[in-house]
Amino acid sequence: MSGKQFPVFAYVEYVMRRKGHDAAAVLRSFPTVGHHLTAQGSGAVGWQHQGTRIVPEAEVWLTLAGLHHVREGISVGVARALLAYMRALTKNQERILEHPFEVLNLNMDLADAVHRFGDGTMFLPWAAAVADHEWPGLRFSPAPDTDTGNGTLGYLTTADFHTTDDYIAAVAAALTQPEPLDTLPYGEPRALLRTVNFLDVTYELVTGDSLVERPPVDRSSLLALPAATEADFITGVTVLAEILGKLKVPGKNPSHALGRIEQHLVAILPAIDQAAVQAVVHTLDQVRLLRNSTIHTRPAPDLLEAHKDLGLTFPINDFAIAWDSVRAHVERAFTALQEAIQAARP
Numbered sequence: 001m002s003g004k005q006f007p008v009f010a011y012v013e014y015v016m017r018r019k020g021h022d023a024a025a026v027l028r029s030f031p032t033v034g035h036h037l038t039a040q041g042s043g044a045v046g047w048q049h050q051g052t053r054i055v056p057e058a059e060v061w062l063t064l065a066g067l068h069h070v071r072e073g074i075s076v077g078v079a080r081a082l083l084a085y086m087r088a089l090t091k092n093q094e095r096i097l098e099h100p101f102e103v104l105n106l107n108m109d110l111a112d113a114v115h116r117f118g119d120g121t122m123f124l125p126w127a128a129a130v131a132d133h134e135w136p137g138l139r140f141s142p143a144p145d146t147d148t149g150n151g152t153l154g155y156l157t158t159a160d161f162h163t164t165d166d167y168i169a170a171v172a173a174a175l176t177q178p179e180p181l182d183t184l185p186y187g188e189p190r191a192l193l194r195t196v197n198f199l200d201v202t203y204e205l206v207t208g209d210s211l212v213e214r215p216p217v218d219r220s221s222l223l224a225l226p227a228a229t230e231a232d233f234i235t236g237v238t239v240l241a242e243i244l245g246k247l248k249v250p251g252k253n254p255s256h257a258l259g260r261i262e263q264h265l266v267a268i269l270p271a272i273d274q275a276a277v278q279a280v281v282h283t284l285d286q287v288r289l290l291r292n293s294t295i296h297t298r299p300a301p302d303l304l305e306a307h308k309d310l311g312l313t314f315p316i317n318d319f320a321i322a323w324d325s326v327r328a329h330v331e332r333a334f335t336a337l338q339e340a341i342q343a344a345r346p
Contacts, residue, residue, distance in 0.1 A: 004125050004126075004128055004129045004142065004147065005129065006059050006060055006061040006062070006129060007059075007060060008056060008057050008058060008059060008060065009023070009047060009054045009055065009056055009057070009058040009059075009060050010056035010057070012027075012060045013056070023054075024054050027045055027047060027054065027060070030043045030044050030045055031043060033171070033172055033175040033176050034136070034155075034175030034176075035177070036177045037155065037175060038135070041175070042063065042065070042135065042136050042171060042175055043063065043065060043066075044062065044063060044065040044066035044068075044069055045060065045061065045062055045063065045066050046060075046061050046063060046133055047059065047060045047061070061129070061130070061133050062075075062130065063130065063133060063134055064079055064082060064083075064130065064134055064137065064164055064167060064168070065164075065168050065171070067079045067130065067164065068164035068165070068168060074123055074126055077120050077122065077123040078120065078123045078126045078127050078130060079164050080118060080119070080120045080123075081114045081118050081120025081121075081123045081124065081127040082127050082130060082131060082134065082137070082138075083118075083159075083161055083162060083163075083164070083167065084113065084114055084117045084118025084119075084120065085108075085110055085113045085114055085117075085118065085127070085131070085138070085151075086137050086138065086153065086159035086160075086161065086167075087117060087159065087160050087161070087162075088108060088113040088116070088117045088118075089106070089108055089113070089138075089151070089152060089153045089159065090153065090158045090159050090160045091117075091160075092106055092108055093106060093153070093158075106152050107150040107151060107152055108150065108151065108152070109148055109149075109150055110124065110127065110128055110131060110140070110148045110149050110150070110151065111124055111146075111147065111148035112148075114127065124147040124148060125147040128140075128142050128146075128147055128148055128149055129142075131149065131151060132149070134154070135154045135155060136154055136155045136156055136171045136174065136175060137153065137154050137155075137156055137159050137167065137171070138151050138152075138153065138154045139151055139152050139153065139154045140154075155174060155175070156170060156171070156174055169300055169301060172301070172304075173304055173314065176304075181308065181311045181312065181313065181325075182309075182311045182329075183311035183312075183321065183325045184311055184324075184325050184328030184329055184332070185324065185328060186324035186325070186327045186328040186331070189224040189225070189226075190224050191327075191331055192223050192224070192327045192330060192331045192334075193220060193223055193224055195331045195334040195335055195338070196212055196243065196334060198334075198335075198338050199211065199212065199334045199335075199337060199338040199341075200212040200214075202338045202341055202342050203338075203341055205345075206269070206341055206342065206344075206345040206346075207268055207269075207341075209248065210248060211247055211248055211249075212243065212246075212247065212248070213243075213246040213247070213248060215239060215242060215243060215246075219239050219242070220239070220243075222235055222236055222239050223236065223239060223240070223327070226320055226323065226324075227319045227320055227322070227323035228319070228320060229319060230316075230319050232319065232323070233316070233319040233322060233323050236323055236326070236327075237287060237290055237291050237323075237326060238291055240287050240291075240326070240330060241287055241288055241290075241291035244256075244257065244258055244284055244287060244288060245257060245288070247261060249261045249264050250264060251264070256288065258281055258284055258285050258288060261277070261281060262274070262277050262278060262281055265277055265340075265341070265344075269341065269344040269345070269346075270344075271343075271344045271346075272340055272341065272343075272344035273340045273343065273344070276336055276337075276339075276340045277337065277340055279333075279336070280333045280334075280336050280337045280340070282309070283309065283310075283329055283330070283332075283333040284330065284333050286305070286306035286309045286310050286329075287306075287310070287326065287330060289302055289303060289305075289306040290303075290306050290307070290310065290312075290326070293306070309329075310325060310326050310329050311325035311326075311328075311329065312325060312326070
């Protein structure tokens with residue numbers, strides 16, 4: 001990459017061929033997301049599309065994801081400048097609130113924004129070249145014969161990020177076509193409470209000890225109530241997380257009980273189905289991650305996995321259905337754990 005220009009495929013192909021690589025195969029091997037939005041999607045690298053063959057004159061470019069993986073030389077400065085630009089564009093949208101009867105022009109000049117809000121002015125020629133192709137974060141028009149251009153936010157509605165890690169996670173969350181969710185029905189309001197009780201009774205009969213520390217009645221009763229609002233949902237998930245966090249599992253490492261329960265059960269019940277316990281722990285651990293998401297709401301990969309595994313959309317758009325699905329998944333997990341403990345009794 002030189003100035004505002006990326007190399008053509010003929011150059012890339014020659015350099016990679018000298019090192020024994022098939023350039024076209026390598027370029028096509030990079031993972032991408034967003035194919036349902038654009039034919040090429042978004043990935044670490046991109047190239048001009050002309051049918052299935054990459055023609056010699058096709059430009060080959062890096063995106064912010066590509067710069068993130070390079071992490072050396074000018075790539076760090078370019079990424080920093082572009083993140084500052086997107087933060088400025090995100091802030092600029094707040095002007096809409098002051099003008100309810102106008103359609104505002106929210107375009108901002110790249111050089112002006114980076115000069116005012118960032119520290120990457122020296123990287124503008126490269127930043128403008130990347131911005132021209134960074135469609136998830138930017139909709140950008142380069143100004144001819146300059147190192148700048150005008151743009152607004154792209155597919156993302158906000159882009160208030162200070163690291164490429166956070167930006168890439170948001171892009172993956174926004175562009176990944178959702179798979180069908182395993183949303184489970186939940187019919188009997190007290191089913192989860194009964195399952196928790198059955199688990200504790202079974203554990204005590206088999207081991208002689210109690211596993212579940214019962215929360216106060218006013219807390220545990222919340223598990224039998226529906227969730228009409230986001231606040232109801234968060235409260236219910238919090239109660240579940242409290243129960244999971246207070247499981248009476250010996251040890252202190254790791255700090256949360258779910259991280260210790262598999263090893264503990266295998267130690268006291270050598271015949272237990274370890275794969276079944278691992279599946280249960282994975283499901284229950286998603287509740288812990290979901291609870292943490294009420295504090296840290298950015299779409300980190302583990303948070304997206306937690307939503308998917310519990311049958312939830314991201315973001316959640318129906319809290320009543322979401323709460324039923326969480327309760328159903330947890331009830332199923334507790335039942336599986338109770339059955340595994342019972343089957344492993346000496």
